[in-house]
Amino acid sequence: MGVDVKNELEKRVASQSAPIKLTKDMKIVDMVKALEPEIRRALPTVLTPERFTRMALSAINNTPELANCTPMSFIAALMNAAQLGLEPNTVLGQAYLIPYKNKGTLECQFQLGYKGLIDLAYRTGQIQIIQAQVVREFDYFEYQYGLDSKLIHKPGEGERGEITYIYGFFKLLSGGFGFEVSNKADMDAFALKYSKSFGGKYSPWTEDYEAMAKKSIIKRALKYAPISSDFQM
Incomplete structure (x- = not known):
């Protein structure tokens, strides 16, 4: 805040x-x-x-x-x-x-929390879809930034393995969209640097790593979204 x-x-x-x-x-x-x-x-x-x-x-x-x-x-x-x-x-x-x-x-x-951030994003009235997902080692995953950007994720069947990437994306009611991708090592380094409680017994990073990683990547993606300054704050 x-x-x-x-x-x-x-x-x-x-x-x-x-x-x-x-x-x-x-x-x-x-x-x-x-x-x-x-x-x-x-x-x-x-x-x-x-x-x-x-x-x-x-x-x-x-x-x-x-x-x-x-x-x-x-x-x-x-x-x-x-x-x-x-x-x-x-x-x-x-x-x-x-x-x-x-x-x-x-x-x-x-x-x-991740779900709290999602709730706040939808409250702006400008978001059509907002979502984050984790990619695991046996999934098919392909992404590309630039003018011809693309994001393709096909979850594997059965045992999908360990987390390798985390990504978040949004689509506005106007049709605009954006996404952000992070590998697991970079996400861990980010959490260690910016979360005072990272590694602690009561930290949500310890209790629900996946949700916290999703929240972090959604926050990065939303930096590119043309939505209200109040929400960005």
Whole structure:
């Protein structure tokens, strides 16, 4: 997102005449209640603080380690999901709240999921088709960039082997299209460089590598799509 929610929330809380006291042992319900004025201002009108609290409790039930993260980082990460209208840490795979160590402190990081990105793309009203696929070693795969670009993928039958490539493509309602391809080694290097949680126990890269690789390649493909700046942000 364009604004660092955690830093913005910390500034607002610190600027109040009576600073809000948050402690590591504070229950999530009490934390949300203490921050309710700021949360209410930050959330979409369709999402109440009560609904926000239920999302928080659900996320912690699904990933108990989140309860040990710094309170402000958890609230900020949850706000990111709420502002996008996405459910974090559910089987829907829309978004993830991930605990990770930052200079020895356990913090919570928001990460958009593959299905969440797809949902956001369709919300623009400009996308006809958007999809990503993994290619395996016994598939037939051929691609070519340039003025005579092409993308051909025929999945193998039976045992398809290990992942070799990941690709994503889109087609606009206007008829325009685009695609992006990455081999497995390049995707791993990308994840290692840009994901703070890569390799961690709770990382979606560990739990669902295929979905995260698909999300990453779709994001690259959409850089070439003439869609709204709000969505690109």
